[in-house]
Amino acid sequence: MMRKIFLGIAVLSFLFSSCEDYLEEENLSNVTGEEFYATEEGFESLVNANYSQLREIYGNEPWLFSAGTDLYAEGRDAEPPGLSRYTQLNPASEGVGHLYNTGYRAVQVANMALHFADLTEETPLLDNRVGEVKYLRANAYFLMVQTYGGVGLVTDYISNPVLQFDRNSAEEVYSFIIAELEEALNLVEEEAYAGRVNKRAVRHLLAKVYLTRGYEDFGDQSDFTTAANYADEAIAGQDLNLSFEEVWWPGNELNEEVIFSVQYDDSSVSTDPFELGHMQSSYFGPYQGGSEVAGDAPYRTYTLTPTQFAIDLYSEDDERWDATFMVEVFDRYFDYYEVEDHSTLGVSEYYAPQWESSAEDQAAYEAAHPGVTYHPYGSYVPSENPNFDYETIPVKKFDDPSAPFGESTSTRDIILSRLAETYLIAAEAYFQAGDAATGLMRLNEVRERAGVEPATMADFDxxxxxxxxxxELLGEYQRWFDLKRTGTLVERASAHHFLVEESNFAGNNGELKILRPIPQAAMDLNQNQDFPQNPAYQ
Known part of the structure; x- marks a missing residue:
């Protein structure tokens, strides 16, 4: 039987206040919480609170998802140095605790819902809702175990803070996640995705979890086969029918290829539209003007800007190049989305791809677009010399033309799982399971949609x-996990991030700083003196 594990007092007190504050708006009567959650309306509000936790996990700074990899580096503004460069990474580093804190908040709200699921009135949807909550709890643990290694498994609703907690092993956490997801698979609906967890979302996540566990020293070769099978079940024979641009067009976040996402709408942020939106559209590009041009250009943090390596991955025939990057910036940025005929628009900035790198190419473009600022290939990536306005290429996938000018204002859904990634999970799982031919077929489905030549078996590794x-996934909060999973983080980050050397990863006790440290605040509040920090930080 799984042992009972306790959280630290600070984390729990924050969990309770966060959950209760969210639910207070739903409970406008004088009944107690216990009475309210025992009703269909009250329990539904509790399930909705679980979905709301996704905004806390994914809607803020994405450092733990993306920083310190081969694809992104800081442009003009500094990123948290520990997470971006690894040299200063320690338990008190900026941003280290984000997934620990938001993950445990999500766990506690899930535990609360599962507690009241046994007390609330029976409804036709009760089992579905229990399955949804189990998926959300498993997702929180999956993020934490990848980031920090073994963490404390909290499976009971705890109504009073406690002063001690312990760690489960990563193997125990993975076993728990898989058991939760397999149970959820039997409970949730099969219906098409409309914002709630369905069977396809569970199968996709199960495929990702089994794939990730397969690389661990406690994993098994059969994990890769199981991952491939779950990925194929999630694909369910569906082709990639949309163009890449259509998948990412603003307002089309519930298209047929989306499997699971964090839901937003204007009404949910109306009380504070400058703080209650999310930040995804604010990253992966340069500063393009301040509030004086609000409505003409998006807010950008000038951090997590694409590296030269990221730029060089695309070929001329790859439709994802123009669909990922705003290669031509019009005089009014958002006219790209709002004006149907682009031929009459003036171009302010142009970022030349590597297949247009000659002086003749530049002269021809400048002659056709008087007044344009032309950024030659190789000049628009982060470097040792801080860049100035517009001097790195903007990623446009997450643009939100309807958002007010600001860092936390987007109300586009944050897409967490989509069909093309399921194909790529299948490709990797089949490859690792020893069936490279099938894996190559899955990968080439993605390449076919992109318009590029199919990869050959000689390419496939x-x-x-x-x-x-x-x-395919640039900017989609996947990259650090991809490199950590495959054991390539040190090699790739040090090769392609201009601020990272291989030696930056050297930690204590001869260990590499791959796992992030358990946050110092949690360590300080824990009265269990035997609680171990990750070895690289001891």
Whole structure:
């Protein structure tokens, strides 16, 4: 039987206040929480609170998802140095605790819902809702175990803070996640995705979890086969029918290829539209003007800007190049989305791809677009010299033309799982399971949609798979996990991030700083003196 594990007092007190504050708006009567959650309306509000936790996990700074990899580096503004460069990475580093804190908040809200599921009135949807909550709890643990290694498994609703907690092993956490997801698979609906967890979302996540566990020293070769099977079940024979641009067009976040996402809408942020939106559209590009041009250009943090390696991954025939990057910036940025005929628009900035790198190419473009600022290939990536406005290429996939100018204002859904990634999970899983031929077929489905030549068996290895994931998923909060999973973080980050050397990863006790440290705040509040920090930080 799984042992009972306790969280630290600070984390729990924050969990309770966060959950209760969220639910307070739903409970406008004078009944107690216990009475309210025992009703269909009250329990539904509790399930909705679980979905709301996704905004806390994914809607803020994405350092733990993306920083310190081969694809992104800081442009003009500094990123948290520990997470971006590894030299200063320690338990008190900026941003280290984000997934620990938000993950445990999500766990506690899930535990609360599962507690009241046994007390609330029976409804036709009760089992479905229990399955949804189990998926959300498993997702939180999956993020934490990848980031920190073994963490404390909290499976009971705890109504009072406690002063001690312990760690489960990573193997125990993975076993728990898989058991939760397999139970959820039997409970949730099969219906098409409309914002709630369904069977396809569970199968996709199960495929990702089994794939990731397969690389661990406690994993098994059969994990890769199981991952491939779950990925194929999630694909369910569906082709990639949309163009890449259609998948990412603003307002089309519930298209047929989306498997699971964090849901937003204007009404949910109306009380504070400058703080209650999310930040995804604010990253992966340069500063393009301040509030004086609000409505003409998006807010950008000028951090997590694409590296030269990321740029070089694309070829001329790859439709993802123009669909990922805003290669031509019009005088009014958002006219790209709002004006149907682009031929009459003036171009402010142009980022030349590597297949247009000659002086003749530049002269021809400048002659056709008087007044344009032309950025030659190789000049628009982060470097030792801080860049100035517009001097790195903007990623446009997450643009939100309807958002007010600001860092936390987007109300586009954050897409967490989509069909093309399921194909790439299948490709990697089949490759690792020893069936490279089938894996190559899955990968080439993604390449076919992109308009590029199919890869050959001579091309097909883990590096090619990672490159394909980079082309397809750039900016989608996957990259650090991809490199950590495949054991390529040190090699790839040090090769392609201009601020990272291989020696930056050297930690204590001869260990590499791959896992992030358990946050110092949690360590300080824990009265269990035997609680171990990750070895590289001891």
């Amino acid at each position: 883990i590096d090619f798979i990672l490159d394909e994931r980079a082309r």
